[in-house]
Amino acid sequence: APIVAVVGRPNVGKSTLVNRIIGRRQAVVEDVPGVTRDRVPYDAQWNGRRFTVVDTGGWEPDARDRAAAIAAQAEIAVQTADVVVFVVDVSVGATDVDEAAVKMLRRSHKPVILVANKADNQNLELEAVSLWSLGLGEPHTISALHGRGSGDLLDDILAALPEPPPIVEDGPRGPRRVALVGRPNVGKSSLLNRVSKEERAVVDSVAGTTVDPVDSLVTMDGELWQFVDTAGLRKRVNQASGTEYYASLRTAGAVEAAEVAVVLLDSAEVISEQDQRVLTQVVEAGRALVIAFNKWDLVDEDRRIHLEKEIERELKRIPWAIRVNISAKTGRAVDKLAPALRRALASWEERVPTGALNTWLTALTQATPHPVRGGRAPRILFATQAGVAPPRFVLFTTGPLDAGYLRFIERKLREEFGFEGSPIEVSVKPRK
């Protein structure tokens, strides 16, 4: 959802305005100069359009003066917001601090909506004329407390938001693209033969599909899947001469073209360096991942116990990968593949609402703050999901985070929101 940041000096009525926008009476506390309140995002809606309102009411305790504080606020707003609502107290007028903030906001090239708040009576409404001098266009005179003018303001905020992405849900989407990868002899062709044995789709009859001749269309669990770049598998190219270099090129190509990868491992053999390289290729490409332990028919009790230990040791970095134990030869659990792929793809495309993300993160960082470094501990001011496929998160902070603390956040993020079967990315933007 697009982000609307509400910026302004303390006590101009930002919180009251945010309460108006989200349609709540007094969830948000009025800001008091000098008191720290973290930037809190709220999920809001107007005329059927969803957006996130960030109340930038927080003040840095270490801010030397108000100008510095508002600069910090404006900066966060600039980095994250799609639209900035700049609130001025009409009974006070534009101050030096306001003018400094306006300069910064203007440099951001983000749309800024000027709000003249506390226009509780007609006299004050006339005062708003003086705010034209800020160069932000016509001031929206409102009384957040009494609700006057807030409907018009919301209309203008919506108009300034970026175009919503077109809804494509109804259109025919091609089948999900799957890469079937793994080292030679692990059973890729056998598995492909096994899953395409039952039914083979007629390529021409599939709407909205661009199927390469090197791909295979296969029905699994009532759904059509596109196994990319499988020509080499079908033709049984001479693997003796197919050096690892070419194998890894083929893997890279297939993974790149796919949304989700099935990495086949040989349950009867140790997880090798070559296996690890294939897994790394998938993770680094940011694709959803299902690990299929093939040749499960060869696994006896001893091997199973041993394999468990091996998995713990060798797959430590990807505990989130979805695992299935199959046998391409006997057909054991091959029907578990499609549900596993669906689950991985759902995680890969999961979106966490900004409000929920920050509510959770605030609680987490309060319970377990960043360790103190050189007398100070960086704080996370705000988090947002920048994208999907795979899910990408950005943390806006007061300084760089320890690698260990970042890993902790990532782990907790997974504990809270899942993402089973998908890599996620968490990046940090320290404030300058």
Ligand code: GDP
């Ligand atoms: P690829 O190189 O990855 O395509 O592997 P293949 O599909 O050619 O399989 C290599 C060998 O492993 C063949 O001899 C297969 O019959 C055998 N194989 C494949 N899957 C299984 C399985 O689930 N169990 C057993 N026991 N053998 C398998």
